[in-house]
Amino acid sequence: xxxxxxxxxxxxxxxxxxxxxxxxxxxxxxxxxxxxxxxxxxxxxxxxxxxxxxxxxxxxxxxxxxxxxxxxxxxxxxxxxxxxxxxxxxxxxxxxxxxxxxxxxxxxxxxxxxxxxxxxxxx
Amino acid sequence: xxxxxxxxxxxxxxxxxxxxxxxxxxxxxxxxxxxxxxxxxxxxxxxxxxxxxxxxxxxxxxxxxxxxxxxxxxxxxxxxxxxxxxxxxxxxxxxxxxxxxxxxxxxx
Numbered sequence: 001x002x003x004x005x006x007x008x009x010x011x012x013x014x015x016x017x018x019x020x021x022x023x024x025x026x027x028x029x030x031x032x033x034x035x036x037x038x039x040x041x042x043x044x045x046x047x048x049x050x051x052x053x054x055x056x057x058x059x060x061x062x063x064x065x066x067x068x069x070x071x072x073x074x075x076x077x078x079x080x081x082x083x084x085x086x087x088x089x090x091x092x093x094x095x096x097x098x099x100x101x102x103x104x105x106x107x108x109x110x111x112x113x114x115x116x117x118x119x120x121x122x123x
Numbered sequence: 124x125x126x127x128x129x130x131x132x133x134x135x136x137x138x139x140x141x142x143x144x145x146x147x148x149x150x151x152x153x154x155x156x157x158x159x160x161x162x163x164x165x166x167x168x169x170x171x172x173x174x175x176x177x178x179x180x181x182x183x184x185x186x187x188x189x190x191x192x193x194x195x196x197x198x199x200x201x202x203x204x205x206x207x208x209x210x211x212x213x214x215x216x217x218x219x220x221x222x223x224x225x226x227x228x229x230x231x
Contacts, residue, residue, distance in 0.1 A: 047220035113165040
């Protein structure tokens, strides 16, 4: 069955960097676009970034553009999110999620989500 | 940027029909997707492309979209349907995904 396991979260000081990973299994990873979505404590869902199935298209929320980079390694079935210049407002649970259907260029909704990894930005 | 507006909360008795709205400018021209999130769990896609249910989702969940309002309807509400529900669209003018603020459904 589909499994998405996020890792790399933790406590980090403002201005520092962190790299999140998402290990995918149970489906043909290279065929699906992938998303990062976050949820601050007690708040709603906020889309962060999406990458197309082939990695050629990447889109970012305005709040993270220029600081975060989404990438994928289809040979290792892994999705990543490099987060630089972290701010307290980036504190959240970060979910990775796979598209509902194959071969999407970033505009298909996420159908299956991992359990998330908590990132806390604090001095 | 595109904005989606949801009511903060909906409360109803078991067996009744829950109607959750998602308002947006000409949202009827977009595909709307709906998620259910229960405390401590990952979100679950319950309706996509306005009215398509994933195979594991009960028929009690249905969606519609027209004009400036999309709607998620939950028929014969059960205690297990208590959750936060979010709508989502892809905004082609900005190439951004947008979530509504979420609606908390409480089954009395």
